[in-house]
Amino acid sequence: MATRIVFLPNINSDSELFSEKLVTFEWIPGVAISQAKKSIRNLHEAALQQIGSARILEISTRSEEILGISLSAFNLPFEGKNYSVESTYQASKVFEKGGPYLDLLKSNSVDAKTDSRLKSSGLLLGFRFEGEAFPVTKAPNFYDYLYIRSLLAFPNRHSLIEYDGFTDIVFSQTSLIYKKGKAYNCQARSAAIFLTLNSRYKEENMIDKLRELMGKQSMDASQLDLF
Secondary structure: OOOEEEEOOOOOOOOOOEEEEEEEEEOOOOOOOOHHHHHHHHHHHHHHHHHEEEEEEOOOOOOOHHHHHHHOOOOOEHHOOOEEHHHHHOOOOEEEOOOOOOOHHHHHHHHHOOOOOHOOOEEEEEEEEEOEEOOOOOOOOOOHHHHHHHHHOOOOOHHHHHEEEOOOOOOOOOOOOOOOOOOOOOHHHHHHHHHHHHHHOOOHOOOOOOOOHHHHHOOOOOOOOOO
C-alpha cells in the first residue's frame, strides 16, 4: 500500500487556495510507465471511496490523459515559449555559490532539473526572474507563479474545470506534514490553486492577486528547507 496527496481547489469558499487529502491505495511496483498508470488508477479509485472525489486528473508524464501529460511542468511551455515551466524554474534558482544559471533555459526539462550545479552550489537562497527577486516560501510561491502564468497561456486551460482534484504520482511527499529534504513544489497543487483563483477573479486579474498573496509570505530559505 502507498499514500499520496490529492490536491483540491477551494472553489466554493473564501478559505485557503487549495486543500490536501491523503489517500491510501494499492501501489504497483516497477519502473515501467505501464506500472505507474496502474498505480494511478488505483489511487483515483481509492480517492472516490475515501474522499468522494470522482473526477481527478493525474498531472504528470505518466498520466493516462493527454491533458495531464500536456500540463506536466516538463511539457508545459512557459507562456507558450520554446522552453518549459521546469526549465524556467531551474534556470531561476539562486544559490550561495552561484546562479541563476540562465543557460538551463536552452536545456530540456530533464537536463535542466538534473544539472549538477543545482546540487553543488550550496543553499538555495531564492529565485531571480525577469529582474525580480523571489523568496523561498510555501504555496503560493514562485513555482506556482510560473505554472499559473503558463496555464493562462495554455489554450485548453478551461478543461480543468471538469475535475474535482489533481494528483502527481511521483510527488515525493506522502504526509501533510512536509519533511525536510523532500520535494515541496507540485504541479498538481499549482493546478488546484489555478482553479481556485479562476473561480474568484477574472483571468486578467489572477496574476496580480496571486502576487498579492505571495507577498504576504516571508520565510527565509534557511528556516524552510524545501529542496
